Amino acid sequence: MSGHDSKYFSTTKKGEIPELKEELNSQYKDKRKDAVKKVIAAMTVGKDVSSLFTDVVNCMQTENLELKKLVYLYLINYAKSQPDLAILAVNTFVKDSQDPNPLIRALAVRTMGCIRVDKITEYLCDPLQRCLKDDDPYVRKTAAICVAKLYDINAELVEDRGFLESLKDLISDNNPMVVANAVAALAEIQENSNRPIFEITSHTLSKLLTALNECTEWGQVFILDALSRYKAADAREAENIVERVTPRLQHANCAVVLSAVKMILQQMELITSTDVVRNLCKKMAPPLVTLLSAEPEIQYVALRNINLIVQRRPTILAHEIKVFFCKYNDPIYVKMEKLEIMIKLASDRNIDQVLLEFKEYATEVDVDFVRKAVRAIGRCAIKLERAAERCISVLLELIKIKVNYVVQEAIIVIKDIFRRYPNTYESIIATLCESLDTLDEPEAKASMIWIIGEYAERIDNADELLESFLESFPEEPAQVQLQLLTATVKLFLKKPTEGPQQMIQVVLNNATVETDNPDLRDRAYIYWRLLSTDPEAAKDVVLAEKPVISDDSNQLEPTLLDELLANIATLSSVYHKPPEAFITRVKTTTQRTEDEEYAEGSETGYSESHVADGAASPPTSSDNVPYAAARQPGPAATPTQPAPAAPVPDLLGDLIGLDNAIVPVDQPSTPAGPPLPVLLPASTGQGLQISAHLTRRDGQIFYSLLFENNSQIPLDGFMIQFNKNTFGLAAAGPLQVPQLQPGSSATTLLPMVVFQNLSQGPPSSLLQVAVKNNQQPVWYFNDKISLHVFFTEEGRMERASFLETWRSLPDSNEVSRDFPNAVISSVEATLDQLAASNMFFIARRKHANQDVFYFSAKLPKGTPFLIELTTVVGNPGVKSAIKTPNPEMAPLFFESIEALLRV
Amino acid sequence: MPVAASAIYFLNLRGDVLINRLYRDDVGGNMVDAFRTHIMQTKELGTCPVRQIGGCSFFYMRISNVYIVIVVSSNANVACAFKFVVEAVALFKSYFGGAFDEDAIRNNFVLIYELLDEIMDFGYPQNLSPEILKLYITQEGVRSPFSSKPTDKPVPNATLQVTGAVGWRREGLVYKKNExxxxxxxxxxxxxxxxxxxxxxxxxxxxxxxxxxxxxxxxxxxxxxxxxxxxxxxxxxxxxxxxxxxxxxxxxxxxxxxxxxxxxxxxxxxxxxxxxxxxxxxxxxxxxNLPFRVLPTIKELGRTRMEVNVKVKSVFGAKMFALGVVIKIPVPKQTAKTSFQVTSGRAKYNAAIDCLVWKIRKFPGQTEPTMSADVELISTMAEKKSWTRPPIQMEFQVPMxxxxxxxxxxxxxxxxxxxxxxxxxxxxxxxxxxxxxx
Structure with a gap:
């Protein structure tokens, strides 16, 4: 038997809110309790029940713990939207924090810490101080975490009130759970602060290691994670630590095991004795393998981490390759990771077994997995010289199955094998040639053509083979055309007979006159000139010896690997990226009090934070808080500054009463950067000057606006409207600008939506804006839409899909333009800059002295943009070509890329 | 940072929110929309359990007909997060008395909210032991396993037990018969x-x-x-x-x-x-000691017929027996007709999983029953790819x-x-x- 709460979800009539209000004020306890449950149910399904705030809070004073918890839950969700009313709850909170029942004391402190309203925070300090010293460990462990909460809201307050010291005292608490929570809180505070707050000495270390035994499983994770930052003084200390941590490897909780592994690996770096290291590796292997019998999601995390671990310590799992064999029913993400690790662990000793597995996988159903398996065979061949021959024979067997994508994938890897071991395995070319006509993917075709060209002298009918491709030359994708061109030239140089001579005429003609692909044309002209002036020189160039390629299966840089290993079990280790690469959060700066200049700085930031705070309090439910992590550096974002009460914006929010608009609570402040372009000069706007610019942040488009009031009167009641435009840009919410006193200014970020009011006709970058306020006439001004703000974060394409898309689009969809004045002086800076605008780098290719870069980008409704930039790095002149299903967007694109390259 | 979650969502298969709890302020309440549009409604679903969208990362697991989604914006401990979900589900199951699904969640949402408040604080997992939590989190309508004992009275030292070194056992238990x-x-x-x-x-x-x-x-x-x-x-x-x-x-x-x-x-x-x-x-x-050996011979006779012979040997003691033995032998999708001969148990063709399913309820040790089947296939025209044979799978239980x-x-x-x-x-x-x- 279980509960019957589902009845609370059944909606009654339209007058639900008044009805609930009545029930909440009922004189009967049970009825009130049921009403609160209904309110929570409504809140869960996303209804706005904030208007019942007072009535719900009135139910707070109750002996019934269940009811109290429900009211608290409501408060956590809605206090922020009703900061003025939240004060009603303060008395009960404070009273509860002194209740004889420790559960209630803890509940009060826990909940208060979750309510990010200044008025509540003010009152939190005294109860928190008491609770940190409470007799009951349950209260103390809750208070410890609460300090971390408070630090997140107001770091300065925590330091002023001496909470950090109390927290440090709790590390010596006699209760293990209190210790664990205190460690977690301190570690988090340290992470967000620039000052040394929680330094682990060898004394704390030893105390905490002792506490490990008594802690709950989670407490062990907190402690191990915090201690993994500790740097042992010497090998002996490191050995000592490791000895005390190793028993954790036997824990049933995977998080404990991984945190222990992290700590052991860190200390192992210091240990010099090879015996000890070998022994530790032996001890770590079984627990790591055991993680693979957990839930698939946990297996995935474990596999991503094992991938890192075997890069640093290949011996750990050298004998365990069998456990990475894929089970037929493993989810695809587990299979892919297992495959990756199998390649890493493959050695001369186990390669036969591994190859049998790969061969088996190559006949499975999932196409991506099959391709990866085929590619894995090739990577093993390149990695293990002595096994290369066996790998090739497996590939040949697979080719014989004649499954189209297997054959193509095999040919791609065989090309790499030929590059790695020149003049060794050419005997198989004949077999490859048999499957020539089944090739339909560009990369496979290009690879095959490369092979024919490279070994033209050994293939009797090389000219016939190439000729068969030549017929379709104009229709082939660029990649194939380029290979065809080079291969034909190679053929001609190796066999300067009549047949090839005719072929070369056809190819050169096609590649120069008939094409508008600049790469192809340039390459063809170079060959042409070479051949006509000095065939010997052409031989030296075209048939030059190629550098040997190597195995790429241990890809990560050692420094990156170090950083990732220090982050085992965390997201960073799963993404294989350092934390900075995906965390936008900035450190809380707490030096404000110590730094006078900074205080001044925050003074100037006043108006900004004023605006941001105003925008943070519309009467919407907390459901409308997108991407709050988008805090940007800058004085206004410093949460240490208690934002002044701003009744004006609150009222504004109330009046407009937007319900489903997307308004970020932590509105990113305007970043320090180039000033916004002035669109409405003060001379036109009777003293009001408006500068604005579209920007994209964290996947959302914002209209960044700066209002400056140079007139003699205060201005208020600002509203904004956009005319129909190509992208249907419209405001997602009302404009949040406070009253502007003469001489003051305000910035705001207006969230935007697209596809709202679309205009007809050809695409145009024109954005017509109207702004009005209560004092002046309506102002109209024009802005220019830069296309790149629409490029979505999902625009990254895989190379293969990029090529496929490129090929699938007709050539008429390709448009190019030259920017004679643009310069790419630093490749990295440009790539970063374009990536910041969601143009994702795909590949780079050298072409003569020019560099060709490929990028992909996507518009919201999935329209891809395939971008090619050709330039000589450091010299003026960039040529940009794009291919897209919507070529009419091209002018807009060029406008935007030109602007980006100019910066 | 051992933070495991900034927010946790329970969604049904349509993407409706059943329960949500925000633990931290660093992710927005509407992040679940991003999850719906970028993962649930795309082919991404099920391709990777950890995904980044915008500034946030999502970890998700499906348990029966519920998606449990954790959202973070920091470098959270993923292992901790997934383990927390697994343990939390075990906890809920122990409270609901078995099933964990959409209905159970709707029927116990108040209880779940209460538990979520207790088992995680500011994204840090706290005590998740059912034994201890049941001391002080009880709900009417939910059967407590200690219902025979008086649980109405609040246990005076519950808090000490939650935080104690033996955080998984309460004091003062008395049984007549100790077993x-x-x-x-x-x-x-x-x-x-x-x-x-x-x-x-x-x-x-x-x-x-x-x-x-x-x-x-x-x-x-x-x-x-x-x-x-x-x-x-x-x-x-x-x-x-x-x-x-x-x-x-x-x-x-x-x-x-x-x-x-x-x-x-x-x-x-x-x-x-x-x-x-x-x-x-x-x-x-x-x-x-492998309890069973399976010896299959599968012959493809032309394009429209297959002959399947499977012998299964039980290699445990003759006095023992296995229960619920099921052997699934995959056949191509275009299977049309099958006929069987078995020396023990029953066999039939299950089109839903494209398998011949041979079931033997009681399978004594040291025996070797066989099954042979004739499979007729519909000849299809452009059958480009030859049939890739998935492995034979076997289920059984051998007591003692x-x-x-x-x-x-x-x-x-x-x-x-x-x-x-x-x-x-x-x-x-x-x-x-x-x-x-x-």
Whole structure:
């Protein structure tokens, strides 16, 4: 038997809110309790029940713990939207924090810490101080975490009130759970602060290691994670630590095991004795393998981490390759990771077994997995010289199955094998040639053509083979055309007979006159000139010896690997990226009090934070808080500054009463950067000057606006409207600008939506804006839409899909333009800059002295943009070509890329 | 940072929010929309359980018809997060009395909110032991396992127990009859090549315990594992008795087991939680006794016929028998007609999973029944790709048999009142992923 709460979800009539209000004020306890449950149910399904705030809070004073918890839950969700009313709850909170029942004391402190309203925070300090010293460990462990909460809201307050010291005292608490929570809180505070707050000495270390035994499983994770930052003084200390941590490897909780592994690996770096290291590796292997019998999601995390671990310590799992064999029913993400690790662990000793597995996988159903398996065979061949021959024979067997994508994938890897071991395995070319006509993917075709060209002298009918491709030359994708061109030239140089001579005429003609692909044309002209002036020189160039390629299966840089290993079990280790690469959060700066200049700085930031705070309090439910992590550096974002009460914006929010608009609570402040372009000069706007610019942040488009009031009167009641435009840009919410006193200014970020009011006709970058306020006439001004703000974060394409898309689009969809004045002086800076605008780098290719870069980008409704930039790095002149299903967007694109390259 | 979550969502398969709880302010309340549009409604679903969208990362798991989604914006501890979800679901199940699905969540949403508030604070997992939480989080309408005992009274020292060193057992338990039930449950994982060679074979076992013991008992468990026995003979300076010893590749223990003591003395000693729990898990790869051998021969006769012959040998003792044996032999999608001959059990064609399913309810040891089937296929025109044969899969349970040979040698119970206990031990071996390629 279980509960019957589902009845609370059944909606009654339209007058639900008044009805609930009545029930909440009922004189009967049970009825009130049921009403609160209904309110929570409504809140869960996303209804706005904030208007019942007072009535719900009135139910707070109750002996019934269940009811109290429900009211608290409501408060956590809605206090922020009703900061003025939240004060009603303060008395009960404070009273509860002194209740004889420790559960209630803890509940009060826990909940208060979750309510990010200044008025509540003010009152939190005294109860928190008491609770940190409470007799009951349950209260103390809750208070410890609460300090971390408070630090997140107001770091300065925590330091002023001496909470950090109390927290440090709790590390010596006699209760293990209190210790664990205190460690977690301190570690988090340290992470967000620039000052040394929680330094682990060898004394704390030893105390905490002792506490490990008594802690709950989670407490062990907190402690191990915090201690993994500790740097042992010497090998002996490191050995000592490791000895005390190793028993954790036997824990049933995977998080404990991984945190222990992290700590052991860190200390192992210091240990010099090879015996000890070998022994530790032996001890770590079984627990790591055991993680693979957990839930698939946990297996995935474990596999991503094992991938890192075997890069640093290949011996750990050298004998365990069998456990990475894929089970037929493993989810695809587990299979892919297992495959990756199998390649890493493959050695001369186990390669036969591994190859049998790969061969088996190559006949499975999932196409991506099959391709990866085929590619894995090739990577093993390149990695293990002595096994290369066996790998090739497996590939040949697979080719014989004649499954189209297997054959193509095999040919791609065989090309790499030929590059790695020149003049060794050419005997198989004949077999490859048999499957020539089944090739339909560009990369496979290009690879095959490369092979024919490279070994033209050994293939009797090389000219016939190439000729068969030549017929379709104009229709082939660029990649194939380029290979065809080079291969034909190679053929001609190796066999300067009549047949090839005719072929070369056809190819050169096609590649120069008939094409508008600049790469192809340039390459063809170079060959042409070479051949006509000095065939010997052409031989030296075209048939030059190629550098040997190597195995790429241990890809990560050692420094990156170090950083990732220090982050085992965390997201960073799963993404294989350092934390900075995906965390936008900035450190809380707490030096404000110590730094006078900074205080001044925050003074100037006043108006900004004023605006941001105003925008943070519309009467919407907390459901409308997108991407709050988008805090940007800058004085206004410093949460240490208690934002002044701003009744004006609150009222504004109330009046407009937007319900489903997307308004970020932590509105990113305007970043320090180039000033916004002035669109409405003060001379036109009777003293009001408006500068604005579209920007994209964290996947959302914002209209960044700066209002400056140079007139003699205060201005208020600002509203904004956009005319129909190509992208249907419209405001997602009302404009949040406070009253502007003469001489003051305000910035705001207006969230935007697209596809709202679309205009007809050809695409145009024109954005017509109207702004009005209560004092002046309506102002109209024009802005220019830069296309790149629409490029979505999902625009990254895989190379293969990029090529496929490129090929699938007709050539008429390709448009190019030259920017004679643009310069790419630093490749990295440009790539970063374009990536910041969601143009994702795909590949780079050298072409003569020019560099060709490929990028992909996507518009919201999935329209891809395939971008090619050709330039000589450091010299003026960039040529940009794009291919897209919507070529009419091209002018807009060029406008935007030109602007980006100019910066 | 060991933070595991900034927010947690429970969604049904349509993406409706069943429960949500925000623990931190760094993610927005509408992040779930991003999850819906970028993961649930795309082909991404199920391709990777950890995904980044915008500034936030999503970890998700599907459990019955519910998606549990965790959102973070910091470098959170993913292992911790997933483990937390697994444990939380176990906790909810123990409260609901079994099922965890959309209905159970809707019916218990108040309770779940209450539990979510208790088991995680500011993204840090707290105590998730059902035994302890049930002391002070009870709901009407939810059957408490202690319903026979008075639970209405708030337990005065609940808070001490939540945070105590023995955070998984409450004090003052009294049973008339003190009993311990031990279940040794082993899953055999096998991957055999079509030629009959064992590619991978291991046993993952767990020892499940059900304790009905009074007071605060200290338990000590002895198994016939090599290291434990060696250590014991060292201490007692007495040679090990002959008999089969087995080598455990790895062992993991419930948090009640003293790991430091296990590491130094190799003894499994613990104060058990009340009721049912998983004491330990182990893994063995050496010397596994496979209970079954499967010998398939599959002949494709032209494009429209197949002949399938499967012989299954039971290689455990003749007096024992296996239960619920199911052998699934994959056939191509275009199977039209099948006819069977079996020497034992029943066989039929299941089109939903494209398999011939042969079931034998009771399968005695040392026997070798066979099944032969004629499969007719619809000839299809452009059948470009030859049929890739998925492996034969097998399910079974063999009571009183352990594939690893693990035996419990003793279970000692000490309690200061010195009562006698009755101990019950059962063994069972099940099929894990038992695959035979063909």
């Amino acid at each position: 311990v039930f031990l279940d040794i449950v082993e899953s055999v994982n096998l991957l055999m090549s079509s030629k009959g060679s064992v590619l991978r074979c291991d046993v993952t076992g767990k020892i499940l315990m059900k304790c009905f013991l009074s007071g605060m008992p200290d338990l000590k468990l002895g198994l016939n594992d090599k290291i434990g026995l060696e250590k014991e003979s060292q201490i007692k300076s007495r040679p090990t008795k002959s008999g089969k010893t087995i080598e455990l590749d790895d062992v993991t223990f419930h948090q009640c087991v003293n790991l430091t003591r296990f590491n130094s003395e190799k003894t499994v000693s613990f104060v058990p939680p009340d009721g049912e729990f998983e004491l330990m898990k182990y893994r063995i790869t050496e010397g596994v 048999f352990t594939a690893s040979g693990l035996r419990v040698r003793f279970l000692k119970v000490w309690e200061k009142s010195g009562y006698n206990t009755v101990e019950w031990v059962r063994y069972i071996t099940k099929a894990g992923s038992y695959e035979i390629r063909c």
